[in-house]
Amino acid sequence: MLSFISSSGFAAIAEIKDGTYSITSSQYGEGIPVGEYRVSVFSSSVKKDPLAGSQEKPSSKVEIPIKYADPATSGLSAKVNQGVTEFNFELTSH
Numbered sequence: 853m854l855s856f857i858s859s860s861g862f863a864a865i866a867e868i869k870d871g872t873y874s875i876t877s878s879q880y881g882e883g884i885p886v887g888e889y890r891v892s893v894f895s896s897s898v899k900k901d902p903l904a905g906s907q908e909k910p911s912s913k914v915e916i917p918i919k920y921a922d923p924a925t926s927g928l929s930a931k932v933n934q935g936v937t938e939f940n941f942e943l944t945s946h
Contacts, residue, residue: 853865853866853867853868853893853894853895854866854868854873854875854891854892854893854941855891855892855894855923856875856884856889856890856891856930856932857889857890857891857892857923858885858887858888858889859887859888860887862884862885862887864876864877864884868893883932883937884932885932886932886933886934887931887932888929888930888931888932889929889930889931889932890923890924890926890928890929891923891926891928891929891930891939891941892920892921892922892923892926892928893916893920893921893926893928893941893943894916894920894921895915895916916943917943917944917945917946920943928941
């Protein structure tokens with residue numbers, strides 16, 4: 853899963869399937885508003901929603917390093933522009 857969180861508090865989550873994702877929201881439909889976003893990447897084995905600020909430890913089967921589950925520690929960001937925008941995020945085990 854991916855989460856995109858703006859400084860204004862808007863958040864959207866996308867499920868990664870076969871290495872790709874697409875973001876939709878109930879408010880905006882396809883895509884998200886133009887702006888800067890902090891990004892997190894997490895697996896479904898994280899017990900609580902990372903948008904809720906939970907610090908609960910994940911189960912032992914997490915395949916993604918835990919630092920990516922929190923947008924404050926992931927080091928990932930995205931600048932969404934008008935029109936079609938594509939982001940690819942490279943994760944490392946360090």
